Amino acid sequence: MMTWKERSLAAFPAGSNGEFNLPEELTIVIGRGEGCRLWDVEGREYLDFSMGWGSGLVGHANPAVVEAVTRQAPLGSNFSYVHENTLLLGEELLRLSPACERIRFSASGTEATLYCRRLARGFSGRSKIMKFEGAYHGAAEIGVVSLFPKDPPPFPQPDSTGTGASQAALNDVLVAPFNDLETAVSLIERYADDLAGVIVEPLQRCTPPAPDFLEGLRELTRAHGVLLIFDEVVTGFRLAYGGAQEYYGVVPDLVAYGKALGGGYPIGAYGGRADVMDLVRESRMNAAPYVWSASTLGGNPISTAAASAALSVFREEGVYPRLHTLGRYLREGLERVMQDQGVEGRAIGDGPLAQAAFGAEPAVNYRSTLQWNSSLARRVMLGLFERGVFINPMGTKLYLSIAHDEPVCDEFLNRFSDALKAARE
Numbered sequence: 001m002m003t004w005k006e007r008s009l010a011a012f013p014a015g016s017n018g019e020f021n022l023p024e025e026l027t028i029v030i031g032r033g034e035g036c037r038l039w040d041v042e043g044r045e046y047l048d049f050s051m052g053w054g055s056g057l058v059g060h061a062n063p064a065v066v067e068a069v070t071r072q073a074p075l076g077s078n079f080s081y082v083h084e085n086t087l088l089l090g091e092e093l094l095r096l097s098p099a100c101e102r103i104r105f106s107a108s109g110t111e112a113t114l115y116c117r118r119l120a121r122g123f124s125g126r127s128k129i130m131k132f133e134g135a136y137h138g139a140a141e142i143g144v145v146s147l148f149p150k151d152p153p154p155f156p157q158p159d160s161t162g163t164g165a166s167q168a169a170l171n172d173v174l175v176a177p178f179n180d181l182e183t184a185v186s187l188i189e190r191y192a193d194d195l196a197g198v199i200v201e202p203l204q205r206c207t208p209p210a211p212d213f214l215e216g217l218r219e220l221t222r223a224h225g226v227l228l229i230f231d232e233v234v235t236g237f238r239l240a241y242g243g244a245q246e247y248y249g250v251v252p253d254l255v256a257y258g259k260a261l262g263g264g265y266p267i268g269a270y271g272g273r274a275d276v277m278d279l280v281r282e283s284r285m286n287a288a289p290y291v292w293s294a295s296t297l298g299g300n301p302i303s304t305a306a307a308s309a310a311l312s313v314f315r316e317e318g319v320y321p322r323l324h325t326l327g328r329y330l331r332e333g334l335e336r337v338m339q340d341q342g343v344e345g346r347a348i349g350d351g352p353l354a355q356a357a358f359g360a361e362p363a364v365n366y367r368s369t370l371q372w373n374s375s376l377a378r379r380v381m382l383g384l385f386e387r388g389v390f391i392n393p394m395g396t397k398l399y400l401s402i403a404h405d406e407p408v409c410d411e412f413l414n415r416f417s418d419a420l421k422a423a424r425e
């Protein structure tokens, strides 16, 4: 009889549903999760520091989310039209997001960023989108362009590795270095006539924006009639209830949400200026500019019920100070372990996000991350996995949730210390 592991390896390329890259011997099949822990089908317990790539900010099987979903499940799961739950959640997003005058739902973050880019093109009549090297905006072509170039081409040339993109699609992407306003200024000025939008992760992966970087992008894009798109799929509801817009005090034209919004259920949302969002009105269908927007499962009553429940948890008193305190605690702990072992490096991130960066180079943009010791990082991540910490060994981020606390972080840090020691032997 085949084991669970063998069956998974036979069914899925690399035994995973995407972007995990575990060696075969570490392949597992998950049975269940609760709070900040999960168990594989053979009963082995893991501390979860991935939390569904951040979708589980509210914690696995959060009682408020479970109750909301259980209440909705017998009443129908999808109507592809506005349900009461869809409306309630949409109204809450309009309240919390400084940028959103109108909103629509999709089923994932990939879709949400894709609509933002198409809206920017439809609105401006221009074709190019600028992104920052090393940023991820979902699995569509532009999201993956220049995500992990080994030998990065000169700016603004895109690197197509892994994109499966046509040359025509690549021709419409300009790539710039994050946190380098000067280069962004010169590219935006040079390409303004063709540039529809600039898409940015306000906290790029775990690298914070330099002072005035986002403000500078805001002014520059506005001056040239280019739409500024915040990809808040990670930062939304995580850095603050109002996301990076609230946290950094910069309001984009369009914004994409996903992950934590759904409380672990599939969701995406995109919104922004009414004059841009209204391009999707079907009454415009035969008169440009019109932008087609449709998502069969977008805004379904189960996901929106889960999301409203998650948001009500996030609105509870003290949630964000607590998430920030815990994030700092974890980052300080990571740095302490590195110092104790004489390993050069730092912990980066913000809010409930952390990453151990092994190397002297400060985190500025993708090219500075190339200076870090990635083979040590990989050995440490696999060592953590072997020691019962569930993380994505390819990903760089550690995701905390409201279900994590200091003792769980201490346990993680003990295992991190052991894994780091072993990785250097």
Ligand SMILES: Cc1ncc(COP(=O)(O)O)c(C=O)c1O
Pocket: 053, 108, 109, 110, 111, 113, 136, 137, 138, 139, 201, 231, 232, 233, 234, 258, 259
């Ligand atoms: C910043 C960012 N944007 C978009 C996405 C895509 O979201 P999804 O995987 O829900 O399609 C991700 C996913 O990791 C992300 O990190």
